[in-house]
Amino acid sequence: xxxxxxxxxxxxxxxxxxxxxxxxxxxxxxxxxxxxxxxxxxxxxxxxxxxxxxxxxxxxxxxxxxxxxxxxxxxxxxxxxxxxxxxxxxxxxxxxxxxxxxxxxxxxxxxxxxxxxxxxxxxxxxxxxxxxxxxxxxxxxxxxxxxxxxxx
Amino acid sequence: xxxxxxxxxxxxxxxxxxxxxxxxxxxxxxxxxxxxxxxxxxxxxxxxxxxxxxxxxxxxxxxxxxxxxxxxxxxxxxxxxxxxxxxxxxxxxxxxxxxxxxxxxxxxxxxxxxxxxx
Numbered sequence: 001x002x003x004x005x006x007x008x009x010x011x012x013x014x015x016x017x018x019x020x021x022x023x024x025x026x027x028x029x030x031x032x033x034x035x036x037x038x039x040x041x042x043x044x045x046x047x048x049x050x051x052x053x054x055x056x057x058x059x060x061x062x063x064x065x066x067x068x069x070x071x072x073x074x075x076x077x078x079x080x081x082x083x084x085x086x087x088x089x090x091x092x093x094x095x096x097x098x099x100x101x102x103x104x105x106x107x108x109x110x111x112x113x114x115x116x117x118x119x120x121x122x123x124x125x126x127x128x129x130x131x132x133x134x135x136x137x138x139x140x141x142x143x144x145x146x147x148x149x150x151x152x
Numbered sequence: 153x154x155x156x157x158x159x160x161x162x163x164x165x166x167x168x169x170x171x172x173x174x175x176x177x178x179x180x181x182x183x184x185x186x187x188x189x190x191x192x193x194x195x196x197x198x199x200x201x202x203x204x205x206x207x208x209x210x211x212x213x214x215x216x217x218x219x220x221x222x223x224x225x226x227x228x229x230x231x232x233x234x235x236x237x238x239x240x241x242x243x244x245x246x247x248x249x250x251x252x253x254x255x256x257x258x259x260x261x262x263x264x265x266x267x268x269x270x
Contacts, residue, residue, distance in 0.1 A: 014260075015259075033252045034251075037247045
């Protein structure tokens with residue numbers, strides 16, 4: 001049987017892709033923007049061992065209550081300045097970021113996230129799956145519209 | 153924080169199958185028994201039962217006993233959890249890249265020769 005969920009997110013940034021790749025792989029840059037909102041990512045809580053099999057960790061501290069969360073991942077593929085792939089240890093979430101030079105001083109950054117739970121991680125299981133989160137989104141919205149909640 | 157829980161994984165896995173999505177689409181219109189669900193599909197009642205079991209385990213449907221039958225009922229709460237997770241992920245990346253934009257702007261508005269403290 002198949003799995004799971006995919007997220008595709010596309011952005012165009014006004015900067016050369018070498019610089020963007022550097023920002024995504026250097027603790028002093030990551031500390032400036034990694035977030036998420038409402039949390040800080042101190043530079044000494046970021047580990048970037050930029051090689052396949054190397055560790056990518058970010059410690060995120062909530063500005064609200066000081067609670068901490070560590071995103072712990074392992075790099076799977078690194079092709080500067082074109083491609084970056086890591087896998088989160090806890091969830092099995094694989095994030096692939098592709099950097100495309102658009103030739104006019106801008107760079108298209110495509111973020112792809114897919115989660116493949118451990119018990120589905122076999123070649124046979126993988127071959128079947130192609131469900132994008134975008135389509136999930138529309139699908140779920142349609143289902144909910146067809147069957148609105150009854151407020152008690 | 154974006155943590156993918158086991159329960160959510162199970163729901164997403166259940167949703168990844170096109171037959172099961174079709175079954176949910178059918179149940180979105182009205183409750184139905186396994187017999188009724190099997191009708192439009194070229195699948196045995198046994199195969200439909202297996203899909204129904206997966207959906208039930210994933211919390212996407214519930215089954216009640218009415219007289220001799222056990223009609224399936226869509227549970228939209230689990231779908232809400234999926235939708236919430238999708239939106240959370242998208243929002244997180246959107247905000248992250250917003251901040252990256254501002255960071256890139258700052259970097260590139262500096263003089264060509266960057267000065268760094270020793």
